[in-house]
Amino acid sequence: MADKVIDARGSFCPGPLMELIAAIKSNPVGTTIEVLSTDKGSVKDIPDWVKKVGHEMVGVEEKDGYWSIVVKKLK
Amino acid sequence: MAKHVVIVGGGVAGTIIANLLARGLKEELSKAEVVITMVSKDDKHIYQPGFLYVLFDKMRPDELTRDQRSLLAPSIIFHHDTVVGIDPKAGEVHTEKGKKLKYDYLVIATGSRPMPELIPGLKEHGNMFYTLESAIELREKLRKFEKGRIAIAMGVPHKCPVAPFEVTFMLDDYFNKKGIRDKVEIYYTYPIGRIHTLEPVAQWGVPEFERRGIKYETLFNMEKVEAHNGTIAVYSAEGSTVECDLLITIPPHRGAQAIIDSGISNDGWVPTNKYSLKYEGYENIYVAGDTTNLPISKAGSTAHFESDVVADNLIAEIKEGHSARDYDGKVMCFIETGFDKGTYIHFNYTNPPSPMPPSKMIHWLKLGYNRMYWLTARGVL
Numbered sequence: 001m002a003d004k005v006i007d008a009r010g011s012f013c014p015g016p017l018m019e020l021i022a023a024i025k026s027n028p029v030g031t032t033i034e035v036l037s038t039d040k041g042s043v044k045d046i047p048d049w050v051k052k053v054g055h056e057m058v059g060v061e062e063k064d065g066y067w068s069i070v071v072k073k074l075k
Numbered sequence: 076m077a078k079h080v081v082i083v084g085g086g087v088a089g090t091i092i093a094n095l096l097a098r099g100l101k102e103e104l105s106k107a108e109v110v111i112t113m114v115s116k117d118d119k120h121i122y123q124p125g126f127l128y129v130l131f132d133k134m135r136p137d138e139l140t141r142d143q144r145s146l147l148a149p150s151i152i153f154h155h156d157t158v159v160g161i162d163p164k165a166g167e168v169h170t171e172k173g174k175k176l177k178y179d180y181l182v183i184a185t186g187s188r189p190m191p192e193l194i195p196g197l198k199e200h201g202n203m204f205y206t207l208e209s210a211i212e213l214r215e216k217l218r219k220f221e222k223g224r225i226a227i228a229m230g231v232p233h234k235c236p237v238a239p240f241e242v243t244f245m246l247d248d249y250f251n252k253k254g255i256r257d258k259v260e261i262y263y264t265y266p267i268g269r270i271h272t273l274e275p276v277a278q279w280g281v282p283e284f285e286r287r288g289i290k291y292e293t294l295f296n297m298e299k300v301e302a303h304n305g306t307i308a309v310y311s312a313e314g315s316t317v318e319c320d321l322l323i324t325i326p327p328h329r330g331a332q333a334i335i336d337s338g339i340s341n342d343g344w345v346p347t348n349k350y351s352l353k354y355e356g357y358e359n360i361y362v363a364g365d366t367t368n369l370p371i372s373k374a375g376s377t378a379h380f381e382s383d384v385v386a387d388n389l390i391a392e393i394k395e396g397h398s399a400r401d402y403d404g405k406v407m408c409f410i411e412t413g414f415d416k417g418t419y420i421h422f423n424y425t426n427p428p429s430p431m432p433p434s435k436m437i438h439w440l441k442l443g444y445n446r447m448y449w450l451t452a453r454g455v456l
Contacts (some may be wrong), residue, residue: 002282007349010404010424011370013236015272019370021296022232025327026342045268053312070238 002034002058002070003027009038009066010070016042016069017049024055024073032058035069077110078103078393081168081176083158084184084331085115085143087452088378088385089363090184093388094454095369097148100393104150109393111150114170116157118143122448123234124375126210127241127411130217133247136207141210158185161337162359180359180389183345185331187234187365187373193327194230196300200307201324204242205234216321217249222258223320228297228309230327231266234373237420238325239263240271240280241411246323247287248414261288262317264295264309273420273428276410283412284288292317297324328373330366344368349424350401352385361385370408371424379451380405386454409441417441 006017006023016037020033023033035046047057058070080096082089093113120143128134142439144153154176160169161183168176185299186373191198204210225246229239243263250256263270264285269277270284270291284291296312300322309317310362321358329335330343339354340445346355347367363385364378371377379403388398410433411417417438420428431437 006370008370012422013273013372013406013429014232014370015265015267016370018231018272021266022327022342025231026329041274048268049294049313049452052314 002032004031005034005036005072007036007053008042011037011039015039017045020071021049026070027073029073029075032070032072033075035071036066037069038066040067042069077107078179079177080109080111080180080389080393081178082111082113082182082184083161083168083333084182084186084269084364084366084376085113085117085153086184086186086364087375088186088366088382089113089115089182089184090120090146090452091379091382091454092184092386092389093151094146094148094452095382096389097150098101098454099139099386099390101150103393110152112152112154112176113147114154114156114158114168114176115143116155118155120146120452121130121207122445123205124448125445126204126207127238127245127446129207129210130214130242131245131414132214133414136211139207141449141452146449158333159336160333161339163354163360166298166359172232174424178359180392181361182262182385182389183334183354183360183366184364184378185330185334185343185366187330187343189234189326190329191230191233191324193329194297194299196302197230197297197324197326199298200302201322201326203326205325213323220259220321221255224260224262224318225321226264226307226309226317226319227323228264228295228317229266229325229348230297232373233323234327235408236272236372236374237408237410238413239265240276242323243289244283244287244413245411247289252414256288260290260372262319263289263291264311264317265291265322267295274429275430276420279430328351328365328453334366334430340368349404349430351388351398352381352402371404372408374406374408376408377406380407409437409444411438411441
């Protein structure tokens, strides 16, 4: 169970990755954040960014018509 | 007993909702069955999209401002005061001047605020244009700027997601018209992996940037800003550094301090149901405008369309005991693509945007709307 859930399903603007970046910035180190996205691009965009910045990818799961992407803030 | 509707915030959403309620509940107000009270920290109402035009000498600052009281229907009680606490369990709002306002229905429309201080060095070395004072300060710097590199960088989240594009295109036109574009490098950065969060807008933008000679870098989230011997260095969380002579920034935003201090959230956004626009867990509290935590654009247009729904629902609840309709995520934003052309995007929760080719007609429509906005605030347009 993530500490925080961002329901970005149907979000075209600002979109799931931007929502995740905002949540990473406003939550403490160690927080796990689950992003729900209907945009398939999030499955690549989010892990790419998380890896580049140095946070932890906890998991990606396809659900009924959307994806659940869980990230842990490491720094 | 009269029903008390308290509206916190006198920005786009608060003002539209107050005026629509005053019209829709005219009879109830005249019989003192309903009382509408607005509390706003500002006694002036500013048309914020106008900052972009002030920046490039296209509008004068006093064109953007009206007295808040003058925009409100006479039946609305207006308090120029700052809300410092919201107590949903007690059903009351606390103000800086010591008032305790009891409500039957509450509308939270406390907006967002740019906070450059969240990124070390940004306030000292960056220039924004999201307040009137900062737009005037940057205007003066642009007037004197003769050569060098201008970087554009934004924090997350930020209000008005099309503004990064607009300021970039207008900068290009500005220096072209001054005849010194060849001496000015424009370097655009963006937080995610494309140049705009809306994919169709990003796709349209790439060849446009290339045609105009605007350089860009994606996946750039400002982490700190420093200045060394007159050169500004912007460091990103992704590990790159951009050096420039002038940094134009849209800082990260946060919601109102009262939301944080009331324990509603740690960033000032109110947990909001995306359809009903009610504060999660509270049937008598609506949220509108930038204040929501919804994953949609923080923009005047969003506030406008949400306000129509909130007002309709409040009127229906007070008159008939049930709400009227859901918000469908409707947003419509103009995008200025320079000094003489513009386009627009329109989308909701289920239909993605599809920008039209820029035209002079849309630009003129936007210029017209800059003057017509006061009708929107009054709940007419």
